[in-house]
Each structure stands twice: as structure tokens, then as C-alpha cells.
Amino acid sequence: MSGGRPPRPTRADYAVWRQATTRWADVDVYAHLNNARYFELIDTAVNAHLAEATGTDIRTLDAIGVVAEVGCRYFAEVGYPEPVDLGLAVERLGTSSVTYRVGIFQGPGEEAAAEGRFVHVYVDNTDPEAGRAVVPLPDVVRDALAPLAPA
DSSP states (O other), X not given: OBTTBOOOOBGGXXXXXXXXXXXXXXXXXXXXXXHHHHHHHHHXXXXXXXXXXXXXXXXXXXXXXXXXXXXXXXXXXXXSSSOEEEEEEEEEEOSSEEEXXXXXXXXXXXXXXXXXXXXXXXEEOSOGGGXXXXXXXXXXXXXXXXXXXXX
């Protein structure tokens, strides 16, 4: 580590993969992927994996994950028209929350162009009018994420 910062992630740091396309509208005036687009990719990688791995519409579960924190570290430019590979790993699987890491890669290199950190906190979805009390992760979600979590 240099200066206390974690090292730049590599493809080996992630367990599950998906690919996304970049669009002309995704880049800013400098031809870099717009910052907001990184967060869309991070959100999509997490929620698409949850939907696929659980085999259910995660929006209808008794408890749903709401975003408590999201951030991104940038290492290299990402642009149009090349696709991006999104690697997903679970950093921490708690009782009522999960912390994900999403690596963003473009091209054949082994080092991430960016890495997102994304925290879901699970809240009661049975009565949205009554408020959103923090609750344990649903078993179907925990079972889907356990293989991605550190041992």
C-alpha cells in the first residue's frame, strides 16, 4: 500500500462478472465516462446480480436493500465506444447490511479503471406507510451473497 490507500484492484479480486456497453451520451466534454454513469453501472451490477442469483423480483421481498453509502475510486479513464466489464465481490456480509465492491474494467488489462463501494441496508418492506425499520437480510439474499463474501 502506498500512503495508506488500498492497492489498485485487479480482475482476480472479483467473483461474479457482467458486461455493460458504453454509449455516446455517457461521456462528458472531455470524452471521459461521466461520473454519474459510474454510479449507474455500480447500482446495476449489484441489483442485477441479486435478481439473477435469488431468482426473484427483489423489490417484492419482505425486506429490501436501500443504499446507505456509495463511493468510487478512479484509476484510469473509461470512455466510448468500448464495453466495460463489471466485477462484483462482497466485502462484508452483516446481519442487516452488505458492503459490495464493484470493479470497472475496460479493455484487456488486469487492473481496474475504477472501483465502487456500495452499501445496502435492509429495511422492512411489508408496510411502507409504517416506516422503514432496519431488519435482517432475507435468507434468499444471504444465500445468494454468501459465496461472494470473505471466508
